[in-house]
Amino acid sequence: MILEECNLNLNTHKIFVPLKDTKILHSLKISDKVSITGELFVFRDQVHKKIHSGQVSQISNINFQNSAVYYCAATEAKEGFVIGSCGPTSSYRMDDYTEKVLSLGVRIMIGKGYRSSKVVEFCKKYGAIYLITYGGCGALINRWVKSVELVAYPELETEAMYKYWVEGFEGIVAIDVYGNTLWKNFDLC
Template identity: 65%
Template sequence: MKEYKIILPLVEVSVLNQLHVGDKVYISGELFVFRDQVHKKIFNQEIQQLIGINFRYSGLYYCAATAPKYGLPVGSCGPTSSYRMDDYTEAVLQLGVKVMIGKGYRSEFISSLCRKYNAVYLITYGGCGAYLNQFVKETKLVAYPELATEAMYKFVVEDFPGIVSIDVYGNTLWNRL
């Protein structure tokens, strides 16, 4: 298990070529944060609210956090199950997202999509929302406020941890177990 630090959005997408399944990654920079309902909107091209937002070489975290407390930028903020986004994922990758972060296994075709779009999927610590809070430094509501809990946010993170579970070569961690 090698360890890497990467900054999102990426400057050079080739940075992802060095990551292999099982490697640990610490992410700093910005992450888009959205899940089921925003995926459906992007898939259905209901994207007027996204005009002017740049997704090129960005990271995406599947999460709906609890509200902030005690002056913290966010509450508990662990990942949600990624497989529910699978059918909508190609539309999101077409926007320019390169790093997806969530929990759990995904459909076989996500490996092909990672190869096709030079993207990776990381699993982070599911069920550890309080622990993951400490890596989130700022949050901002970006779009779809009407979706409440499921609105689109941006997180500024420092050393947010993940384990490479699908790499740009289409290898999956669980097929190697």
């Protein structure tokens, strides 16, 4: 019953990553729903800190141009699965390290929750967007991940850098390239 009711026919933009052309990002506005197919880089706190502090020899050959990063540390895959539960983590913890990651070429960030005004400015400066995906829904998101590859920093275990091949990975535009935010009309005090 629930599975059927889930299709609310919200207008959804389909995008493929890495983007061939970043023009599509300029047509996306806050509250727009997007469905992503392609490759996501997956890393969070500790890899951000490494990139920020210039410890990048392990990733110097990787092309991040027009790519998407997903903030996540999944549970391990059980037999018959490519990955375990893999929902987003709180994005605000990456805020201080975000510019360095965008300067590598990343144009789409996916996580959950609020971002600082600094990140809003970076989105304008780099023509990047931030998407919120479904926090606390790691089992659901597991169904959108088709394969997984360990890319770098294996010593970080669950927090290492991975690449996920995803199909129909859903998110909502929370910061657009014009610097609008989903939370501009909220009473956040």
